[in-house]
Amino acid sequence: MSYSEMMAYVRETTALGQVAGRLGWDQETMMPRGAAPQRGEESAAMAAVLHARSTDPRLGAWLENVTPADEVEAAQMRLVRRGYERAVKVPADLASEIARVTSQSQGIWAEARANDDFKSFVQTFENVVRLKREEGAALADGGDVYDAMLQDYEPGANAQRLSGMFDAMRPKLVELRDRVLASAQPPALTGLFDEAKQLQVSTLLAQTFGYDLTHGRIDKAVHPFSSGSGLDVRITTRTAPQDPFNCFYSTIHEVGHACYEQNIDRAYLMTPVGSGASMGVHESQSRIYENQLGRSRAFTGWLFGQMRDTFGDFGVADEEAFYRTVNRVQNGFIRTEADEVQYNLHVMLRFDLERALIAGDLQVADLEAAWNDRFKADFGYDVDRVSNGVLQDVHWPVGLFGYFATYTLGNVYAGCLYQALRRDVADLDAQLAKGNTSGATGWLRRNVQTYGGLFEPEALIVRAAGEVSEAPLLGYLEEKFGAFC
Known part of the structure; x- marks a missing residue:
């Protein structure tokens, strides 16, 4: 038995x-609504095939008998072992049933969300939660179920450590938010912005940040996402006639994910190391592209000129006013539209609620009320409708429990990386002011992206930035938004 046989x-x-992932991309972008039941069966069939391959006894024999020759082979075997040991704990029929139910759940959730009707989704979601609890218990093998779920998205993470980090961040974020909101905020954009022109600027932004459209494409989806790796990495965005920033910054965010996958060393193509190290590291790339770079004073000065060239006079006087408008702090219900100060408060709400769901301390039928109560406590106002509340995200309907924490962890990683990036790229602002992101994206490519899954997530960030701590993120937010008070 040889390493080359195992890797083949x-x-x-x-x-x-990758084929299974393409089914998901199609479901979000082009699939006719009436195809959902059939797509559920297709997804279940693919899950069964993948589970059978992932638990094949030959993998166990290879892992037992093959000795890695170098660092890359050791990393490949580490990731193969992790996948194999997790897969063999989950019964094949359970893996297939989860794929079928979550595929169908997505369509039912979308309809319930459109109708602002949580009750119509309760029975379906109860089934999703039941199946995911069963899977989590199998993976935990007597340990903590939620911690076992976290490993799918952030290997090495645990809820206790994350909770401690979030508890340290929350009061400082709340204090900063209250201070900023007590100050005068710039007005929001007014008027209508042509969709075709929004998508034109969106494509320009994608290319400005290094997205290779010969190996990707941009489509529209209700919930923007990135899909694929290697030579086929696709993103989606969305448009709103009165809010072009929704389109622009959704695009930049997903380009951060996509460039990570496109920039992994091609020697790792179609292997376990050939994908991102974790969802937290992935989120660090999307958030640093979107926020620290895309919402910086230097880059928004360049973007202001692009918008003026595309839309004419759109009611913002100059570059400084535009910078303030882009970074406007305001009340809102939607996580993906939240400003940098409040975004992580949205994540922390979800983190606590999903832990209670998985533990059985919170029942699905009570989730809407629990969400509304927690939102009122955290943000100070009532949720107006369920599509702005518990039904706004697709993650729980498709069974992604343990995922939300990686959004804030990604922000923490991004804060550490940005601190190191600014230290190493002395003329960063001068470059960004010209719409030139190559200094920043090149640094991220060399220090993070090219390695793929070669290193464990935290080790990768420490290697690039020197530390993992919430302090750089909190310092960045205070410096940027404290100046608005």
Whole structure:
């Protein structure tokens, strides 16, 4: 038994996983609504095939008998072992049923969200939660179920440590938010912004940040996302006639994810190391592209000129006013539209509620009320409708429990990386002011993206930035938004 034989098998499995991912991309972008039940069966069939390959006894034999020759082979085997040991704990029929139910749940959730009707989704979601609890218990093997779920998205993370980090961040974020909101805020944009022109600027932004459209494409979706790796990495965005920033910054965010995948060393293509290290590291790339770079004073000065060229006079006087408008802090219900100060408060709400759901301390039928109560306590006003509340995100309907924490962890990682980036790229602001992101994106490519999954998540960030701590993020937010008070 040889390493090359094992990797040939793993590459075939990875290829099938990419095909399964393409089914998900199609479901979000182009699939006719009436195809949902059939797509559920297709997804279940693919999950069964992938589970069978991921638990094949030959993998166990290879892992037992093959000795890695170098750092890369050791990393490949580490990731193969992690996947194998997790897969063998989950019964094949459970893996297939989860894929079928969550695929169908997505369509039912979308309809419930459109109708602002949580009750119509309760029975379906109860089934999702039941199946995911069962899977989590199998993975935990007597340990903490939620911690076992976290490993799918952030290997090495645990809820106790994350909770401590979030508890340290929350009061400082709340204090900063209250201070900023007590000050005068710039007005929001007014008027209508043509969709075709929004998408034109969106494409320009994608290319400005290094997205390779010969190996990708941009489509529209209700909830923007990035899909794929290697030579086929696709993103989606969305448009709103009165809010072009929704389109622009959704695009930059997803480009951060996509460039991570596109910039991984091609020697790792179609292997476990050929994908991002974790969802937290992935989120660090999307958030640093979107916020520290895309919402910086230097870059928004350049973007102001692009908007004026595209839309004419759109009611903002100059570059400084535009910078303030882009970074406007305001009340709102939607996590993906939240400003940098309040975004992590939205994540922390979800983190606590999903832990209670998985533990059985909170029942699905009570989730809407629990969400509304927690939102009122955290943000100070009532949720006006369920599509702005518990039904706004697709993650829980498709079974992604343990995922939300990685959004804030990604912000923490981004804060650490940005501190190191500014230290190493002395003329960063001068470059960004010209719409030139290559200094920043090149630094991220060399220090984070090229490695893929070669290193464990926290080790990768420490290697690039020297530390993992919430302090750089909090310092960045205070320096930026404290100046608005």
